[in-house]
Amino acid sequence: MPASDSRRDFEKRFQELHPALRPEEAAVEANRCLYCYDAPCVRACPTHIDVPRFIKQIASGNLSGSAKTILEANAFGHSCARACPVEVLCEGACVYHDWQERPISIAALQRRATDFLQAQGRSPFAPGPDAGFKVAVVGAGPAGLSCAAYLRRLGYGVTVFDREKTPGGLNTFGIAQYKMSKEVSLDEIERILKLGIELKLGVEIGKDLPAARLLSDFDAIFLGVGLGATKALGVKGEALDGVWDALSFIRHVKDRDLKPLGQSECTVVIGAGNTAIDAVTQSKRAGARRVVMAYRRGEADMGAYGFEYALAKSDGAQFLWNAAPVEVLGRRRVEGVAFEKTAVRGGKVVSLPRSRFTVACDRVIKAIGQSKLAGLAGELGLRLAADGRIAVEARTLRTSQPRIFAGGDSVNGGKEVVNAAADGKRAAYGIHLALRPGAPVPAGNEYWVSTIDGRRVAPIPQKELIHG
């Protein structure tokens, strides 16, 4: 297949589930918004974007102003317009639901505004006056870069380290292709970097650079390191050819590098979270004829959102409930998965005797969650929660080490891009309060600071913005 054909074929197969609104559609939709007071959609957004305001800005033709409102509250607003599970966040809170009407298409409108701004290729914000402090950010995912963006606006020098050669973390590599392409994430990051952030790629802290160096060279550290590798099934045959972890599989799709994935007659996806759904829908689009999603618990226990599950069903996936994998079969390559039927007794999954059965397949994708990445946190001597997450103080995201802050998946155990972005914002303010106690928030930063602890319904008195 010639290159252009294969590119076209890829675009067709992985086309966006929610394409951009046309300007006229956006105008009609923007005018539907009621402009609620202290709107529930704002409260439902972890970053507290002033949704009614940005929508009215679209209605009045002020698209760049609208994008500024969005990015003021959420440095990853361009990505979140695509990656957010809005059905359970802003759109899920829309008062139109109580009216038995379709909620406002907030994500689509958000995209209309940020697409407009991104096309202009400029940052709506400027770095703040030099605060005289340097901060190291570990991890160039949405938590780290969000933190970096707000720190720069407060005037801090910021260096971001990432072990990958491409920035963005899961925002770049982990969002299903039909939701968002890699390019959108990279465009967003390019805009953020325009604030004057030093980005050091291909540097793994603790390996390429000792963690102690961060403590000696920087005044504060933010850890946005995410989670570790996809958890192992812990069964025989896991190393066979054709066994993938979901994130690597999705990353190949995002890189438009489908060849190593091979063709599949039947793919078995193990797990039932949102990443498992992504693995299912991406497999289907990558050409797998049959996709079976297997979960050791029942349908009611699945972690995926209802609308994600519905998408997998509409893609024609098959579901195997109460089936625990006990062995991946095959000699060199995968040939099938052996399962045992299960039941949940007293909250625990137990295998039923003599219930073993086999599903023939040529590919297995593991999507049973990521392990905690304890290495660096341990090296820095940080206190961890019982489940391995980095323990932080909730208001500032400060860890047990006073100069180290953390946020994103490594702290929340694995949530959405928007949660990571909100953490980055909160930590940036936490670092500001720690490094410059009593210093006023530099001009132009009052708004985003006011959206950290909740909605902004009335102008906040200046004295409340200055923390002593």
Add this chain to the structure above:
Amino acid sequence: MADLSTDCAGIKSPNPFWLASAPPTNSGEQVMRAFEYGWGGAVWKTLGQDPPVINVTSRYGSLDIGGQKAAGFNNIELITDRPLEDNLREIYQVKKRFPKNAVVASLMVPCERQAWHDIVAKVIDAGSDGIELNFGCPHGMSERGMGSAVGQVPEYVQMVTEFVKEKSTIPVLVKLTPNVADVRYPARAAKAGGADGVSLINTINSIVGIDLETLKPKFSVGGKLAHGGYCGPAVKPIALNMVSQIANDPQTQGLPISGIGGISTWADAVEFMLLGSSSVQLCTAVMHYGFRIIEELTAGLEDWMEARGFAKISEFVGRSAPSIVEWKQLNLHHKTVARIDRDRCIGCDLCYVACNDTAHQCIVLPKAKGKAARKPIVIEEDCVGCNLCSIVCPVDGCITMTEIATGLEPLTWEQHVKGGRYSDVYRRMHGQPSTAKRPGKSLSNAA
């Protein structure tokens, strides 16, 4: 079946819906097509003296509000730019083919007796059912001493009306301009001049907007614009007021009115008729959607009349006019308060912010958890019954303005100043102890 036929100042038509003098009535071909659709009458695009005027290109502008196109509409087009003979011939052809529909010739010539006599004779010869004197057009022609330049001077209105009445054997309507301080004066002048009726409103002086990219007017003639005439749905309340003023003015009471101004639906038309119009004229809505809207105009009117038990138009023309009074005749002791239906409330809190920021601070948000916290509560003792909350509420029937019996005799400002005890009314309506024992009673006795 309800009879939709009407007689406005002696001009009869099968229904009260006329096309206003404007681009839709520019030619016989258009008017005939409109009559085929079912329009009751047409006021011809204003005729003037030959040689015809020259119009500019770029003539119309629109005010779009919240996605509603042409909520307001603006134009700088002049009167007909076609030769008089062509228009007269087409009027004749239209009347020959549609003898039952009303064709009204709109006229505008200089304020000279002979000029008016000549043109009046010609349009009567052509078979017109009536004449409308265009004393309303506010742009272009007014600079030449015609249109609203006449309508703004009651003496001219009367003089020209007299010129026309000297010659006319058919009914004469005077079309009034709203660009005056008090529309009753030109209306009285029209009546004094012998007019058979008035039609109003013509368009309002306006600039539709400035383009923020070019910094030029939103529509312009090569970057420049003269003020135009404003019309469309947004002007309806202004027109309704002026219609009611003429209907209620003792000096013009009973003078037939053809109502004009922002009529888009049958319901708009009924409002004009209830305030005293025996025919209505439409333009903007027709220019927006075409002649076909007449189908719903007549059907809607007929349904409404049947539902209300009206057999004829004349049974309800002017029925609501007596409800429009002067402020001093309103009852100061009338009280309504807002009541919110909590089951219908969707929690947008628009009523809360509107009342709290801009009205009378009598709606509060309950200290509750979850959705209940978003359902506002009215402090009825503080509510002044201003209606603002019910206006901003997006849900029909959610906020109802409910009448509260005050137990007080009706009292108007007019009655009250005779009693001279304004401070007592203020105290009573604001829940403060009154100085008088039974002030309502004593005051009404005083009045």
